[in-house]
Amino acid sequence: MSHLERIRRPADLRRMSTAELEVLAKEIRDFLVTSVARTGGHMGPNLGVVELTIAVHRVFDSPAEHVVFDTGHQAYVHKLLTGRQDFTELRRRGGLSGYPSRTESDHDVVENSHASTALSWADGIAKANQLRGLGDRSVVAVIGDGALTGGMAWEALNNIADGQDRSLVIVVNDNGRSYAPTIGGLANHLDALRTTPHYEKVLDWGKRTLQRSGPPGRMAFDALHGMKKGLKDVIAPQGLFEGLGIKYIGPVDGHDIAAMEVALSRAKAFGGPVIVHAITEKGRGYTPAETDVADRFHAVGVIHPETGLPVAPSRFGWTSVFAEEIVEIGRRRSDVVAITAAMLAPVGLAPFAEEFPDRVFDVGIAEQHAVTSAAGMAFAGLHPVIALYATFLNRGIDQVLMDVALHRAGVTFVLDRAGLTGDDGASHNGMWDMALLRTVPSLRLAAPRDEDTLRAELREAVAIDDAPTVVRYPKGALPDALPAVARQGSVDVLARHGGVPRVLVIGVGPMAHTAVEVGTALDAQGIGSTVVDPRWVLPVSADLLHLARQHDLVVTVEDGLASNGVGSALRDALAAAGTDVPVRCHGVPLRFLEHASRTQLVEAFHLRGQDIARETASAVAALVRTTEPTSLPTEH
Ligand SMILES: Cc1ncc(C[n+]2csc(CCOP(=O)(O)OP(=O)(O)O)c2C)c(N)n1
Ligand SMILES: CC(=O)[C@@H](O)[C@H](O)COP(=O)(O)O
Numbered sequence: 265m266s267h268l269e270r271i272r273r274p275a276d277l278r279r280m281s282t283a284e285l286e287v288l289a290k291e292i293r294d295f296l297v298t299s300v301a302r303t304g305g306h307m308g309p310n311l312g313v314v315e316l317t318i319a320v321h322r323v324f325d326s327p328a329e330h331v332v333f334d335t336g337h338q339a340y341v342h343k344l345l346t347g348r349q350d351f352t353e354l355r356r357r358g359g360l361s362g363y364p365s366r367t368e369s370d371h372d373v374v375e376n377s378h379a380s381t382a383l384s385w386a387d388g389i390a391k392a393n394q395l396r397g398l399g400d401r402s403v404v405a406v407i408g409d410g411a412l413t414g415g416m417a418w419e420a421l422n423n424i425a426d427g428q429d430r431s432l433v434i435v436v437n438d439n440g441r442s443y444a445p446t447i448g449g450l451a452n453h454l455d456a457l458r459t460t461p462h463y464e465k466v467l468d469w470g471k472r473t474l475q476r477s478g479p480p481g482r483m484a485f486d487a488l489h490g491m492k493k494g495l496k497d498v499i500a501p502q503g504l505f506e507g508l509g510i511k512y513i514g515p516v517d518g519h520d521i522a523a524m525e526v527a528l529s530r531a532k533a534f535g536g537p538v539i540v541h542a543i544t545e546k547g548r549g550y551t552p553a554e555t556d557v558a559d560r561f562h563a564v565g566v567i568h569p570e571t572g573l574p575v576a577p578s579r580f581g582w583t584s585v586f587a588e589e590i591v592e593i594g595r596r597r598s599d600v601v602a603i604t605a606a607m608l609a610p611v612g613l614a615p616f617a618e619e620f621p622d623r624v625f626d627v628g629i630a631e632q633h634a635v636t637s638a639a640g641m642a643f644a645g646l647h648p649v650i651a652l653y654a655t656f657l658n659r660g661i662d663q664v665l666m667d668v669a670l671h672r673a674g675v676t677f678v679l680d681r682a683g684l685t686g687d688d689g690a691s692h693n694g695m696w697d698m699a700l701l702r703t704v705p706s707l708r709l710a711a712p713r714d715e716d717t718l719r720a721e722l723r724e725a726v727a728i729d730d731a732p733t734v735v736r737y738p739k740g741a742l743p744d745a746l747p748a749v750a751r752q753g754s755v756d757v758l759a760r761h762g763g764v765p766r767v768l769v770i771g772v773g774p775m776a777h778t779a780v781e782v783g784t785a786l787d788a789q790g791i792g793s794t795v796v797d798p799r800w801v802l803p804v805s806a807d808l809l810h811l812a813r814q815h816d817l818v819v820t821v822e823d824g825l826a827s828n829g830v831g832s833a834l835r836d837a838l839a840a841a842g843t844d845v846p847v848r849c850h851g852v853p854l855r856f857l858e859h860a861s862r863t864q865l866v867e868a869f870h871l872r873g874q875d876i877a878r879e880t881a882s883a884v885a886a887l888v889r890t891t892e893p894t895s896l897p898t899e900h
């Protein structure tokens with residue numbers, strides 16, 4: 265039986281010798297590479313926290329002492345050490361989540377994969393512990409250097425510093441990277457601590473001389489090595505955290521279990537807020553990840569474990585189209601600049617940065633700052649394009665509303681991974697953007713259905729300089745081209761089928777392909793329909809209202825919340841106009857979604873063409889039973 269197989273719960277770790285722990289760390293790395301290569305997942309981040317997580321679970325008594333992981337993508341080792349070692353179905357329906365999950369274990373606290381929240385969670389838990397007489401229990405927050413660039417983290421630090429009598433240990437997992445190297449003043453400060461020249465020289469001296477002078481020398485070095493804090497204070501005074509009133513221990517070699525245990529034990533004994541600054545390496549121990557210049561295997565698909573190469577080559581998808589088109593736009597308009605929140609490559613801005621290095625801004629994991637700084641840029645004569653994953657715009661809705669829209673700023677938001685993403689769990693689905701952005705006055709939102717409409721709608725969005733615009737599209741591969749057969753004002757007509765009564769089938773974005781399937785299926789039952797794509801879906805256009813009035817029933821299909829989405833907006837607009845055409849809205853239900861594939865979720869929510877056609881036919885039958893169908897509108 266391997267050492268890893270002997271671990272059923274963290275207490276089992278505490279009976280292991282130093283030598284056994286080293287073997288365990290290697291077994292865990294081998295497991296991570298083999299297993300995550302097979303399923304895909306966050307390989308690099310988890311390879312970087314093997315020793316750190318072992319040390320945390322040896323020093324702290326989870327679950328009595330809560331361990332909170334920021335973002336949670338680096339919690340695989342935590343799962344392995346807390347009784348979950350079947351990773352065969354990782355991130356798949358019925359398998360382990362790729363993030364902490366309370367239904368999986370009482371060792372897990374935060375399921376939210378949005379970064380920079382862990383310190384706030386820990387602050388709250390520590391306050392509750394104190395009030396409930398549990399103040400002797402430490403709370404531990406493991407936060408990456410990237411997540412530490414998020415504003416929430418500093419709001420939390422400000423409050424944590426106020427709790428000098430609350431035992432709260434912040435483990436900064438500093439690998440110097442988000443996807444790419446972490447940006448900004450904080451990153452530079454951490455870097456300075458990490459690479460203080462005198463500090464390293466003294467350490468090297470210790471390694472060279474003390475370790476060679478027999479047992480006393482080795483003991484002296486171990487004392488020094490384990491107490492890097494002492495060395496650091498003398499050599500690398502650091503004001504940032506201690507200026508806030510938060511004790512700082514480090515930098516510590518995050519891959520040295522013994523050193524981490526000494527630092528964590530000291531932090532635990534301190535009894536107040538402490539930062540343990542661990543220096544780690546993303547992708548550690550796996551050469552393809554260690555040498556990966558892009559993102560150290562931050563998130564991989566299925567790969568060959570020997571080489572790290574993807575089993576299936578990545579396909580030209582939505583992101584690639586945006587990446588090409590924004591460069592074309594940038595060539596034509598020198599006032600267009602791009603903003604990313606620590607995800608330059610994943611959102612497709614790398615080619616733009618390559619060609620216009622001075623016109624791209626990586627603000628760190630700081631979406632709120634990204635949005636409001638864009639309002640500033642627009643005010644001062646630029647047209648910023650902010651590229652985010654849709655779900656992460658949730659973080660900056662107030663800034664969209666009160667800094668961009670209130671001032672009618674010409675800012676364009678490009679939302680990738682909009683709609684159902686699936687395997688990254690509940691908080692990664694881009695399902696809220698249309699419902700949230702529907703409430704923003706003056707904002708206009710486009711949902712392209714294929715490559716051509718993405719290119720066109722992006723160009724149209726950037727051409728609007730006196731109001732916020734949004735272009736949103738899903739994750740992954742592009743669908744086939746879906747050309748319009750006619751245009752009615754601003755609305756693309758995709759198909760027309762004769763028959764009575766007549767249904768208006770509205771497909772939002774990529775769901776236009778589903779809408780066409782619905783029209784075809786209804787036609788087979790003798791039910792007439794007009795299938796359309798409104799292109800600019802919010803606010804609801806007069807052209808769409810006019811079309812709706814010409815039909816007996818309206819069916820909308822969208823890859824976002826059904827409640828308060830585009831269909832709901834159309835229903836409200838028709839009601840406000842005194843038109844009582846019934847509207848059936850098909851979309852994502854208002855609940856948090858278990859991790860599963862997108863296909864599984866589409867099927868579960870009856871969003872396939874055949875599902876919607878079946879439900880629509882029933883609705884039509886009910887309609888016919890209760891009303892005489894209107895005469896066929898004159899064809900246009
Ligand atoms: C609010 C938010 N924005 C963006 C992301 C996407 N994201 C996931 S992990 C990550 C990088 C995190 O870097 P760090 O905190 O240093 O952790 P590491 O991966 O280096 O362990 C980013 C930007 C996110 N999860 N949440
Ligand atoms: C944790 C996080 O937010 C990202 O790493 C995300 O998991 C990547 O998602 P994609 O695979 O869609 O780029």
Ligand SMILES: [Mg+2]
Nearest residue numbers: 408409410441
């Ligand atoms: Mg990092």
